[in-house]
Amino acid sequence: MYFKLGNGTAWLKLVILSVFILMTTNTIAQENNQNILTSTTTLSATPANCVALHQGRKCYASVYLLWQVPQQGDFCIYQKVSNKIIQCWKNSKGSQVLFEFESSEKLEYQLVSIDKNIVLAETSVDVSWVHKATPRKRRWRLF
Amino acid sequence: MYKKLMFLLMIILSVSSSANDKKPLNESTVFNKTFSWQAQAGFSLQHSTNIIEGIEREDLGNYFNISILLDFYYKGFFIQSDHRRADTHTLGAELGYQLIVEDDWELDIINKSYIAGFDPVNVMEIADKNIPILEGLKTRDTADGIGLRYSRYFEESIFSLDVAALAPLSNVNGWVIDAFYSHIVPYRNWDIYINAGLTYYSDSVIDYYVGIDKNEISPLREEFTAHHALRTQFEVFAQHPISKSWIFNIGLSQNYYFGDIGDSPIVDRENATQIMMGVLYVF
Numbered sequence: 071m072y073f074k075l076g077n078g079t080a081w082l083k084l085v086i087l088s089v090f091i092l093m094t095t096n097t098i099a100q101e102n103n104q105n106i107l108t109s110t111t112t113l114s115a116t117p118a119n120c121v122a123l124h125q126g127r128k129c130y131a132s133v134y135l136l137w138q139v140p141q142q143g144d145f146c147i148y149q150k151v152s153n154k155i156i157q158c159w160k161n162s163k164g165s166q167v168l169f170e171f172e173s174s175e176k177l178e179y180q181l182v183s184i185d186k187n188i189v190l191a192e193t194s195v196d197v198s199w200v201h202k203a204t205p206r207k208r209r210w211r212l213f
Numbered sequence: 214m215y216k217k218l219m220f221l222l223m224i225i226l227s228v229s230s231s232a233n234d235k236k237p238l239n240e241s242t243v244f245n246k247t248f249s250w251q252a253q254a255g256f257s258l259q260h261s262t263n264i265i266e267g268i269e270r271e272d273l274g275n276y277f278n279i280s281i282l283l284d285f286y287y288k289g290f291f292i293q294s295d296h297r298r299a300d301t302h303t304l305g306a307e308l309g310y311q312l313i314v315e316d317d318w319e320l321d322i323i324n325k326s327y328i329a330g331f332d333p334v335n336v337m338e339i340a341d342k343n344i345p346i347l348e349g350l351k352t353r354d355t356a357d358g359i360g361l362r363y364s365r366y367f368e369e370s371i372f373s374l375d376v377a378a379l380a381p382l383s384n385v386n387g388w389v390i391d392a393f394y395s396h397i398v399p400y401r402n403w404d405i406y407i408n409a410g411l412t413y414y415s416d417s418v419i420d421y422y423v424g425i426d427k428n429e430i431s432p433l434r435e436e437f438t439a440h441h442a443l444r445t446q447f448e449v450f451a452q453h454p455i456s457k458s459w460i461f462n463i464g465l466s467q468n469y470y471f472g473d474i475g476d477s478p479i480v481d482r483e484n485a486t487q488i489m490m491g492v493l494y495v496f
Contacts (some may be wrong), residue, residue, distance in 0.1 A: 119455040123404055130401040198457050202493050 113137045113147070113181040113191035120195055125203035126174055133171040133195055137181050138164035144184035149177060150192070158184070171195050225473075253282040253294075257462075257491025262469060265423075266481035267344035268336050278491070282306070291321075309362070321362045323375060324382065327389045327412075328356035328422065346479055348431050353422050357382040358389055370396040379418060387418035403453050410446035423477035428460075434478045442472030452493075460493040 114136050120129035135147055135156060146158040147167065156179065157167045169178070178194040257278045283306065294306040306327040333347040358376025375391040390413040398405040408445040416439070425437040450464035466487040475483045 103471070121457055122402055123452060123454050123460070200454050200457060200460055 110140045111138065111177065111181065111190045112191065113193045115179065115193045115195050118193070118195060120173075120197050121172055122174070122199045123166070124201045125199040127199070128172055129197045129199075130176045131171045131195070132168060134166055134168050135179060135193070136166040137191065139181075139183075139190060143186075145190075146182050148180050148182055150180050153200055173197060226383070248288075249286045251284045254494045254496070255280045255282055255491055256494075257489050259487065259489040259491075261487040262482070262485050264474070264480050264482055265331060265336075266346050266479055267340060268331060278489075282410040282433035282493070312361075316460050317366050319362075319364045321364070322359070323362040323377065324357065324359045325375075325377075326355045327358050327375075327377065327379065327391065327416075328385070328418070330355040330422075349431055350429055350434075350479065354384045356385040356389070356418065356421075360389075369398075370394065375388040385418055385419070385421045389414055389418065403451055406448070406450040408446070408448035408450065410444070410448070412446070414442050414444070416441045419472065419474060423474055423480050425478060438476050439472055439477055442470050442474045445469045445471070455492065458495050460495065461491075462493060463490045464488070 099199045116134045116136065117131060120131040120133075122129040128173055135145065137145070139145065140163065142161050142163045143159070144160050145162060147156040148154065149156060159165050173195075174197060176194055178192055180189045183188055183192040216496050220347050236484060255278070257280075258276050259278050260276060283292060284294060285292045289311040290312070291309050292314045293309070301345070305326055307323055309321045309323045311321050312321060313320040330353040332352040333344075333350040334352075336347060337344050356379045358375075358377030358379045359382055360375055362373055362375045364371060364373040371394070373393045375389065375393075377391070378388050391410065392412070393408065393410045395406050395408045398407060419439040419442045422439075423437070424439045425434050430436050446466065448464065448466040450462065450466075452460050452462045455461050464487070468485045468487075470483045470485075474480055
C-alpha cells in the first residue's frame with residue numbers, strides 16, 4: 071500500500087511536472103512567436119507627409135503603404151478611426167499598395183492579422199501646410 | 214481735377230474715421246489682429262514682351278529674377294505684394310489703409326505703381342545695342358498713383374476697382390481706373406487663379422508714355438500726341454506646394470491695348486505677354 075501510494079505520488083508528481091513544463095514551454099513558444107511576429111513586422115508610408123498650401127485645406131497625395139511580416143497569413147490594412155479597408159491580402163508575408171490620400175489632417179493606418187485579429191503595426195501620413203489658416207476674405211492677402 | 218479728387222479723399226477719410234470711432238472694434242477679423250507680417254523670397258524665370266520697341270529680354274541673365282516680397286499689416290495699414298499675379302515682380306508692393314471693412318466688401322486708400330516706366334539708355338545697355346528709335350528719348354518714370362480701392366469678396370473670387378490719381382506721387386499726370394477680377398479654382402494641391410482686368414488710362418497718362426513731344430522729334434520719330442487707352446488683361450496663375458517652406462508658381466499674362474497707342478512711333482505692338490515660372494521661399 072505504501073509502495074502503491076508511493077508509486078502513485080511519484081506518478082502524480084511526474085504528471086504535474088510534465089503539464090507545468092509543457093505549459094511553460096508552450097507559453098514561451100507563443101511569446102517568442104508573438105515577439106518574432108511583431109518585432110520583424112513593418113508598415114511604412116511613403117511619402118509620410120502631405121503638404122497643402124493652406125491650413126485646413128484637404129491635402130492630396132499618392133501614398134505607398136509597404137508592409138512585411140515574417141510568416142505568411144491573411145492581412146489587411148485599415149485606416150484607423152474610420153476602419154476603412156485600404157486593401158487585404160491572403161497567404162502573403164508582404165506587399166505594397168498605392169492609394170490616394172485625401173485629408174486635411176493626419177491619418178493613421180494599421181496592419182491587422184485577420185487570422186489572429188491583432189494589430190501588428192501602425193503608420194501614419196501627416197498633413198502640414200505652407201500658410202496658416204486665415205479668415206476667408208484675408209485669403210486674398212497673404213497673411 | 215486732382216484737387217477735387219484729393220478733397221473727395223479727405224471727405225471719405227473723415228467720414229470713415231468717425232465711423233470707425235463709433236465702431237472701434239469692427240466686426241471684421243482684419244481689425245482684430247493688430248500686427249502681422251510675412252516675408253518671402255522669390256526666384257523666377259520670366260519672359261516678357263513689351264509694347265515699346267526694343268524692350269525685350271534677350272540674355273539669360275535678364276530672364277532670371279530674384280525678389281524679396283514683404284507683407285505687413287498694422288491696425289488697418291498694410292503693405293502687400295500680390296503673390297498671385299504674374300506682374301508682381303515688375304510693379305512691386307502696394308501700400309494702403311483700410312477705410313471700411315465689412316464682411317463682403319472693403320474700401321481702402323491705396324498707393325501702388327500702375328505702369329512700369331523705362332529709361333531708354335538702360336534699355337539699350339541691357340540690349341547691348343543701339344536702338345535708333347529710342348535714342349534721345351526722355352526717361353518715362355513709373356506711374357505711382359494714390360486712390361481708392363473698392364474690393365468685393367465672393368466665396369471663391371474677388372472683384373476690385375481702383376480709381377487713382379497719378380500726379381501727386383509721380384511725374385505722370387492723369388488718372389487710372391483699374392478693374393480686376395480673380396477667381397480661384399482649387400484642384401488637388403494646386404491653387405489656380407483665373408484673372409481678368411480692364412484698365413482705363415486717361416489722355417495724359419498714355420501721352421506721357423508713348424507720346425513724342427517737340428524735344429524728342431528725330432528723323433525716325435515724328436511728333437505724336439496720344440490719347441486715352443484701354444487695356445484688357447487675361448491671366449492664369451497657379452501655385453503648388455513643394456514643402457512646408459517652398460511653393461512652385463507659374464503664370465501667364467496677356468495684355469491687349471485699345472486706342473491710338475499703336476500709332477506712336479515707339480510702339481511696336483499693341484499686346485504684351487508675360488510668362489513666369491519660379492519658386493517662393495516662405496519665411
